[in-house]
Amino acid sequence: MSHVVLSHFHPDHWGELPMLVYALKYTTMPPRQEPLVILGPRGVVRLIKQLAEGYGPWLLDPGFPIGILDVQDGEPFPLDRDVSLETFPVPHTPESVALSLTAPEGRLVYTGDTGPSSELARWAGGADVLLAECSLPKEMALDIHLTPEQAGELARDAGARHLVLTHFYPPVETSDPARAAGARFPGRITAAKDGDRFTIGGGGK
Numbered sequence: 547m548s549h550v551v552l553s554h555f556h557p558d559h560w561g562e563l564p565m566l567v568y569a570l571k572y573t574t575m576p577p578r579q580e581p582l583v584i585l586g587p588r589g590v591v592r593l594i595k596q597l598a599e600g601y602g603p604w605l606l607d608p609g610f611p612i613g614i615l616d617v618q619d620g621e622p623f624p625l626d627r628d629v630s631l632e633t634f635p636v637p638h639t640p641e642s643v644a645l646s647l648t649a650p651e652g653r654l655v656y657t658g659d660t661g662p663s664s665e666l667a668r669w670a671g672g673a674d675v676l677l678a679e680c681s682l683p684k685e686m687a688l689d690i691h692l693t694p695e696q697a698g699e700l701a702r703d704a705g706a707r708h709l710v711l712t713h714f715y716p717p718v719e720t721s722d723p724a725r726a727a728g729a730r731f732p733g734r735i736t737a738a739k740d741g742d743r744f745t746i747g748g749g750g751k
Contacts, residue, residue, distance in 0.1 A: 553658030
């Protein structure tokens with residue numbers, strides 16, 4: 547693991563980050579020497595520094611190099627020689643962004659938490675894999691989250707090759723979100739489960 551990228555600052559999207567750094571500090575054998583880079587929207591540096599005031603200085607100095615950087619929207623950020631990250635603002639919280647990873651094999655777009663957005667659909671255009679939240683059923687729809695039907699519309703409008711649904715609240719988790727999304731998107735749809743792995747550009751899971 548070389549990078550961690552945050553989409554926004556609600557704790558269900560970063561809460562285990564200090565535990566990850568702690569685990570890399572104390573359970574890696576031999577001791578970790580490789581750097582870890584934490585990226586996110588504007589404010590991520592401030593967030594981690596504030597967390598370190600509570601958790602302790604080891605969070606900023608865990609015994610291996612650690613970097614924390616705010617990523618600017620619309621400016622591709624190279625993660626290595628072949629992979630670049632880009633962010634795009636979405637309607638959820640003031641700092642919330644969608645994430646795009648582009649490599650020679652293809653492009654992954656992750657919505658983060660978002661409400662419906664035609665601008666996001668344009669930005670996500672042609673994604674090989676669109677990893678989209680669908681938190682709520684349509685009868686509980688909010689402006690800051692997607693329903694499965696809205697996730698399907700997003701995938702359709704973006705021309706995505708594969709829609710992967712995630713971030714299920716209990717009313718959606720106990721339904722069939724892939725079927726609901728399929729009413730709006732004719733392409734391949736998967737409801738993600740813990741431990742799933744997906745191949746970008748290879749057409750397979």
